[in-house]
Amino acid sequence: MTTITIVWIAVPLFFGFVIYLLPKIDRYLSLAVALVSGGYALSLFFNQSPLTLTLLDNFGVTLVVDQLSGYFILTNALVTAAVILYCWDTDKTAFFYTQTIILHGSVNAAFASADFISLYVALEVIGIAAFLLIAYSRTNRSIWVALRYMFVSNTAMLFYLVGAVLVYQANGSFAFAALRGAPTEAIALIFVGLLTKGGVFVSGLWLPLTHSESETPVSALLSGIVVKTGVFPLVRCALLVPELDPLVRIFGVSTALLGVFYAVFEKDTKRMLALSSISQLGWLLVAPGVAGFYALAHGLAKSALFLIAGNLPSRNFKELQNQPINNALWISLVIASLSISGFPLLVGFGAKMLTLKNVLPWQTIFMNTAAVGTAIVYAKFIFLPHSKAKDVNPGFWLPIILLLSALIISSCLYYEAYTVANITKALAIIGIGWLAHFLIFQRLVINLPRVLEQFEHLIGVMSLMLLLLFGMVLA
Numbered sequence: 001m002t003t004i005t006i007v008w009i010a011v012p013l014f015f016g017f018v019i020y021l022l023p024k025i026d027r028y029l030s031l032a033v034a035l036v037s038g039g040y041a042l043s044l045f046f047n048q049s050p051l052t053l054t055l056l057d058n059f060g061v062t063l064v065v066d067q068l069s070g071y072f073i074l075t076n077a078l079v080t081a082a083v084i085l086y087c088w089d090t091d092k093t094a095f096f097y098t099q100t101i102i103l104h105g106s107v108n109a110a111f112a113s114a115d116f117i118s119l120y121v122a123l124e125v126i127g128i129a130a131f132l133l134i135a136y137s138r139t140n141r142s143i144w145v146a147l148r149y150m151f152v153s154n155t156a157m158l159f160y161l162v163g164a165v166l167v168y169q170a171n172g173s174f175a176f177a178a179l180r181g182a183p184t185e186a187i188a189l190i191f192v193g194l195l196t197k198g199g200v201f202v203s204g205l206w207l208p209l210t211h212s213e214s215e216t217p218v219s220a221l222l223s224g225i226v227v228k229t230g231v232f233p234l235v236r237c238a239l240l241v242p243e244l245d246p247l248v249r250i251f252g253v254s255t256a257l258l259g260v261f262y263a264v265f266e267k268d269t270k271r272m273l274a275l276s277s278i279s280q281l282g283w284l285l286v287a288p289g290v291a292g293f294y295a296l297a298h299g300l301a302k303s304a305l306f307l308i309a310g311n312l313p314s315r316n317f318k319e320l321q322n323q324p325i326n327n328a329l330w331i332s333l334v335i336a337s338l339s340i341s342g343f344p345l346l347v348g349f350g351a352k353m354l355t356l357k358n359v360l361p362w363q364t365i366f367m368n369t370a371a372v373g374t375a376i377v378y379a380k381f382i383f384l385p386h387s388k389a390k391d392v393n394p395g396f397w398l399p400i401i402l403l404l405s406a407l408i409i410s411s412c413l414y415y416e417a418y419t420v421a422n423i424t425k426a427l428a429i430i431g432i433g434w435l436a437h438f439l440i441f442q443r444l445v446i447n448l449p450r451v452l453e454q455f456e457h458l459i460g461v462m463s464l465m466l467l468l469l470f471g472m473v474l475a
Helices: 002-021 023-046 067-086 094-112 116-134 140-171 184-197 207-213 216-226 228-240 242-265 269-286 288-309 317-321 327-341 347-357 361-382 394-417 420-441 455-474
Strands: 051-056 061-065
Touching (some): 002 094, 023 094, 061 067, 067 228, 067 394, 140 184, 140 455, 184 228, 216 288, 228 269, 228 288, 269 288, 269 317, 327 394, 347 394, 347 420, 361 420
16 A cells, blocks of 8 residues: 555656646546546545555654545545546647646645645645646736735745744654644744635635636636645644644634625625635534545535536626526536535535534534525525526536536435434525525625735735734634
8 A cells, every 4th residue: 555655646746747748648647647546545445544654754754644635635536537527628738737737646745744844845836836727828817816826825835834844943843743832833833824825714815816717627626626735734733733623623613604704795606606615614624523524525516616607608696697597507506506505415415414513512503604604605506597598518518427426426425414303404504595595695785895805915914814823822
């Protein structure tokens, strides 16, 4: 298994460059790499004991793959495969597939990292590959959005790196577990870097513009998997260092409520999906022990929703109300929206029930509120008018079928959720959300301020978050 793991980490990075040299088979090589990752992820569910690879023993530089990693890696494989299939008949060049597979491999490496140096290298490669994909269309707008993303990402990683050095200075190790007993400022610096990189709470408000203005397949990659590379180490640290668990849970609740609050009032489809991603990332943090399963449910549904949204006749909900969409497209939209809302028979139901089962008592009312808010948000998609409108490009359906099938099949992973109490609760949450949508929020027109999303304020928000974290860690 050790040899297989080393090969699995190296293959995407190796083939990423091979793709660029062999452009005639770029799509085939890219898809093969994603399928290999998927097979490796599935093998982790049958391997009960975690695999640990020590790279630099004296420095605590190690890789760990276990079932938690397996969920995130499987999400990465399925989303990447879907994006490649989505781009199959387009004019995407070998450069696009090269960056996609390099991104895929570095995301896998982040999900296997158990120390701050390995994670730093993976996150930096992710930042470069994501920058090139965001700027791929080479329009003035895409280049600006990419540069904005790179600036925020690099600043966040500077905070993170200083914190990692302070951890090593205190404990002589870069391992995640070395956070136990680390200086307050080290924990605050690392957390602000990861919270920003993962798009969590107010320091993640760079995310709506970046995800909504990127090309459709890039948006699916960013929201489906890339942001989880900042959340995964927070989850791992909370599990390794119990003293940090309350801090992670607090940010989880705050993020879930903040994201859904903005998403409820958003009238642009892609911005709404991006803001919803912020909320869903909060769900991963409120119960670290079961975050892997929720990551899979969210990644599949959100990437499908971004791919579908890219094929809607408009991004404006008001215009969509007067312009019926294709029936088949609407059915796909409904399935993905119902999953992320927690409807039974889809993986989102099991993920939400498992998460709510593992939250602490003080979190319960907040997370139930966030669940109702999610139902309100996706009611905007579910109740769009539809008819026999213009057919969608046939090449669109294969990736959508892959993702929607995965949403249905993976619902079996937590079949224990199917009790009368859980089904009743899920339906009640969705029913309340839909009722609120029709009676209140469908008629409201409120434009929330975007001042914190502005470029000149993003670094200031990160600095304020650092001060907040410093105070919370001290407390």
